[in-house]
Amino acid sequence: MQTQLLRKPPTVVTRAVAGELVLLDLTKGTYFTLNEVGAIAWRHFEAGLDVDAIADAVCAEYEVGRDVALADLERLLAELREAGLLEVA
Amino acid sequence: MRRAALIEHARALELLVRTTWLFRVGGAAAVARATHEAMIAAPSSEAELAASDVDPWMLQRALARTKRVWPVPVRCLQTALIYRELLRRHDLDGQLQVGVKTEESALEGHAWLLIGPFTIDDERISRSFLPMTFEASESALDAARTP
DSSP states (O other): OOOSOEEOOTTEEEEEETTEEEEEETTTTEEEEEOHHHHHHHHHHHTTOOHHHHHHHHHHHSSOOHHHHHHHHHHHHHHHHHTTSSEEO | OOHHHHHHHHHHHHHHHHHHHIIIIIHHHHHHHHHHHHHSOOOOOHHHHHHSSOOHHHHHHHHHHHHHHOSSOOOHHHHHHHHHHHHHTTTOOOEEEEEEEEETTEEEEEEEEEETTEEEOTTSOGGGSEEOBSSOTHHHHHHHHOO
16 A cells, blocks of 8 residues: 655656647656546556545446456556656655 | 858857757766756746847747758757757757646657747747746646546
8 A cells, every 4th residue: 555645757858749648757757648537547656646536536437347447557557656656755 | 041040050050050959969867967957947038038139930940950960860859959059059048848747648848948938949849838937746646636
């Protein structure tokens, strides 16, 4: 379970385009895109919510099992941190 | 060609050499640093631009002429960074904008410069791109979810 407060590094810029969230990491010059669910998760990660709370929010809005949502969110969080798109505040 | 334009032409040529080296040898991290610095720059105001003796369109024409004789393609980001350096040599500054759009499901990026009331964009396509911001993503997400 995520308990650390995370934030977007100051060198990451974002923009919503056609339902996706585009992230540009200026330290590497690389783009990433998140679909709508990923973008919602990103906002909640950024706000410091833990994976359980985000899974509840996703399950309330989308037809997805909680176990699947939790596993997907854990994987997304790990990928975002590994890519340097989220950092510990 | 007037003397001032010739000077800007020479400056643009020097900056083309320097930035081509940056893009080809400096690596992605060096380009990213320059991009970040230009994106957080405070652009000169309309009043500052009016108070200077610089014609921003003359600078743009000088850079465009220089690009035409340059042997390799110069893309939008490099152009915008060079233009900003041309401005800085006159104690003015521009703010780099990096925008994105989707075209047939493919993501496209573009870069241009803002100074005072002007958008400096050789390709004149910046209006179709959404500028990326440093702000928290919540407002951007709200915009994305608005039909």
